[in-house]
Amino acid sequence: MYNTRSTRRFGGNTRRSNSGGFSKSVASTRTGSRSSGNRHGFAGRTNRNVLFRHSTGPRRGVSKRSERIDEAKFINKATENNTIKQYAAVYSFSDFEIDSRLKANILNKGFDKPTAIQDQAIPEIINGKDIIGLADTGTGKTAAFLIPLINKVLKNKNERILIVAPTRELAEQINVELSELTKGLRVYSVLAIGGANIRSQVSQLKRGYDFVIGTPGRLKDLLNRGSLKLSQINNVVLDEADRMLDMGFINDIKLLLGNITPDRQTLFFSATFSKEVEKLSSNFLRDPVRIATKIRDTSSNVDQDVVKLSVGQNKIDVLHDLLIKDDFKKVLIFGKTKWGVEKLSKILAERGFRASSIHGDKSQSQRERALRLFKAEEIDILVATDVAARGLDIPDVSHVINYDLPATYEDYIHRIGRTGRAYKKGVALTFVGGEMR
Numbered sequence: 001m002y003n004t005r006s007t008r009r010f011g012g013n014t015r016r017s018n019s020g021g022f023s024k025s026v027a028s029t030r031t032g033s034r035s036s037g038n039r040h041g042f043a044g045r046t047n048r049n050v051l052f053r054h055s056t057g058p059r060r061g062v063s064k065r066s067e068r069i070d071e072a073k074f075i076n077k078a079t080e081n082n083t084i085k086q087y088a089a090v091y092s093f094s095d096f097e098i099d100s101r102l103k104a105n106i107l108n109k110g111f112d113k114p115t116a117i118q119d120q121a122i123p124e125i126i127n128g129k130d131i132i133g134l135a136d137t138g139t140g141k142t143a144a145f146l147i148p149l150i151n152k153v154l155k156n157k158n159e160r161i162l163i164v165a166p167t168r169e170l171a172e173q174i175n176v177e178l179s180e181l182t183k184g185l186r187v188y189s190v191l192a193i194g195g196a197n198i199r200s201q202v203s204q205l206k207r208g209y210d211f212v213i214g215t216p217g218r219l220k221d222l223l224n225r226g227s228l229k230l231s232q233i234n235n236v237v238l239d240e241a242d243r244m245l246d247m248g249f250i251n252d253i254k255l256l257l258g259n260i261t262p263d264r265q266t267l268f269f270s271a272t273f274s275k276e277v278e279k280l281s282s283n284f285l286r287d288p289v290r291i292a293t294k295i296r297d298t299s300s301n302v303d304q305d306v307v308k309l310s311v312g313q314n315k316i317d318v319l320h321d322l323l324i325k326d327d328f329k330k331v332l333i334f335g336k337t338k339w340g341v342e343k344l345s346k347i348l349a350e351r352g353f354r355a356s357s358i359h360g361d362k363s364q365s366q367r368e369r370a371l372r373l374f375k376a377e378e379i380d381i382l383v384a385t386d387v388a389a390r391g392l393d394i395p396d397v398s399h400v401i402n403y404d405l406p407a408t409y410e411d412y413i414h415r416i417g418r419t420g421r422a423y424k425k426g427v428a429l430t431f432v433g434g435e436m437r
Contacts, residue, residue, distance in 0.1 A: 001308050069409050074402075074430040076304040078420070087116045087293075096122055098151040105181050106147065115140040116293035122148050125267065130288040132241075132281065133269040137417025138393070139293065141269045142177050145237050150178070152235065153187055153210045161235040163213045164256065166243040167387050168193040168364060169371060174239065175213045187211070192228070194218045195364030202227045216244070216252035223259065230259035240390045241268035242277045242410065250280075257284050271417060272410040301420030302400075303427045309434025316347060319403065322429070323353060323381065329398040330374075333383045334415050336404035344403065345383040355381035358388050389414040393421065402430040 092113055093106045114122065117135035124131060125148035135141050145163075152159045165171040175191045190204040192214030198221065205212070205227050212219070212228065222228035236257065238244045244253050257266075266285050281288075307322070309315060322328060335341040338359040345357035356370040356379050367387075374382040375394055382388070383403075389411060397419040406412040412430075419426025 001306055067408050069405065069412065071306060071432055073409060074304055074306050074412070074428075074432070076302075078301055078303045078425055087119070089113045089116075089119045091119055091123070096147070097126060098147065099154040099185075101185055102147065102150055102154065102181065105183055105185070108183075109180060111143075115144075117141055117291065118144040118147070120291045120293065121145070124289045124291070125149070125265070126151065128265055130265060130285045131267045131269075132273070132278065132285070132288050132290045133267065134273050134290075134292040135269070135271065136293070137271045137414065138421030141271075142174055142239070143181070145239075145267050145269060146174070146178055146181055149211075149235060149237070150182055150185070150187060154185065157210070159210070159235060160233045161211045161237065162219075162230070162233045162256070162260070163211065163237040163239060164216060164219065164244060164253070165213070165239045166215065166249065166390055168195060168215055169358075169367065169388065169392055170239065170390055171213050171215055172368070173392060178211060178213070189213055192218045192222055193364070195367070198222070216249050216256065219256060220252050223256070230256065231261065233260045233264070235265045235267075236260060237267045237269065239269055240414075241270045241281065242273050243270075243390060245277045245280050253284075262286075272413050274410070301425050302416055303425065304416065304430075305428075306430050306432045308432055311434060313434050315403075315431065315434060316344075318431075319401070320348075320351065322401070323348070327398065327427075329380065330377060330396055331381045331399045331401060332374075332388065332394070332397050332418050333381060333401045333403050334389065334406070335383060335385060336407075338385055340404065341383050341385050345381075348381060348383070353381055354379040355383060357383045359385040360387055386411055386415070389418070392418060394418055395421075396424070397421070397426060400426065400428045402428070405430065405432070 093111055094103060096103075115135075116139065117133055118140050121131055121133050121144040125145065131145075133141060133144060135144075149159075149161050153161070163171075163174055165174060171193050172191060175189055178187075178189055187210050188208065189211035190201060190209045190213070192201050192205075192212055194215055194217055196218075198218070201218070201222065202225065205222065212233075214222075219228060223230060238253070243249065266288075268281055268285065268288075307318065309318060319333075323331060333344070335344055338361045341357050341359045342361070345355050348355040356373060358367050358370045362370070370379075370382060371388075371392075371394075373379045377396075386406070400416045400419045402412070402415060406415055416426075416428035419428060
């Protein structure tokens with residue numbers, strides 16, 4: 001269990017660390033000012049208790065299901081010396097039967113040896129197979145489907161690809177990676193996500209495209225307007241497919257895939273895939289090749305532990321005590337509700353932390369700005385709902401904190417997959433017990 005005990009001396013300016021020594025100098029000044037030498041700009045506590053009420057109403061695209069997760073599942077040590085992560089690739093990128101210009105772009109990105117999911121999936125996709133790809137977060141699933149599909153377009157400009165993602169942020173990230181891989185190749189994409197100007201998306205679709213990358217709701221809107229001609233699509237990717245086939249999106253997915261020719265190549269990728277979802281996927285795939293490169297449920301690079309709260313203990317104060325530690329350099333905090341996430345972000349900012357939030361009530365420009373600042377380390381803390389749990393590649397996240405418990409263990413796996421990426425170590429902490437005040 002993660003130790004949260006500390007001693008305070010509010011009349012002075014010292015703070016005792018868990019190890020018994022003294023950590024950073026803390027100035028007890030008014031809220032909003034910054035103390036020198038403190039990375040997060042901590043400036044004393046607001047003198048109040050905070051009441052968090054958590055609504056449980058359903059949201060579009062989010063399953064209403066929930067489960068009781070065994071607390072022991074939140075405790076797991078990272079594998080020493082990365083022994084589990086070693087993979088001997090059969091191919092190098094230069095070995096794949098793909099366009100030489102695409103190979104050059106791959107090498108310009110600094111890639112030589114493919115990851116396990118890339119090594120095994122790319123040849124099968126090139127051969128036209130339908131795929132169920134199951135791989136750990138942070139192991140290059142996006143490139144695993146983009147590279148062979150880009151090659152398809154370079155060989156035949158009649159190929160059209162639809163990529164569906166559960167969140168705007170993930171769709172945008174896929175589009176950025178596509179742009180990097182297709183630099184100078186005259187491959188065109190349309191990003192079709194909510195929160196952005198739909199008229200601009202309609203105009204781009206009219207001009208022509210090779211890839212459409214979008215979220216189910218906006219794709220459905222464009223279909224209903226007659227702007228998205230699904231009869232022209234002959235390749236489909238569901239990224240984070242388990243979420244796509246879950247209760248929140250299943251009807252939209254059925255509608256979209258039902259309007260696409262059955263004579264298509266269909267690729268499903270995810271880090272988690274329940275037996276129920278895999279059974280459902282058989283309705284959309286033809287004799288799929290199943291590729292599973294996962295070693296265990298959660299990344300072997302992530303140290304996982306719980307933060308146990310005593311009854312009546314102030315949850316905000318416990319979080320605060322963690323965030324001022326030196327090793328909490330870039331922290332992603334997950335909350336349950338949009339209201340709770342926004343409130344927590346504001347309280348942390350009032351306490352002097354460089355924090356922002358991302359959730360479904362934010363405008364698209366606000367969400368993009370918060371994510372951009374966090375990636376650039378202009379803020380140290382991002383508080384988010386599960387909109388940030390799926391697929392996002394944020395470099396060097398030192399800690400993921402589950403301030404509120406995830407609804408399911410699959411959600412937990414995706415949340416903590418935001419740290420420990422690219423073979424680096426990360427830490428995931430989950431708050432359990434206690435009683436909110």
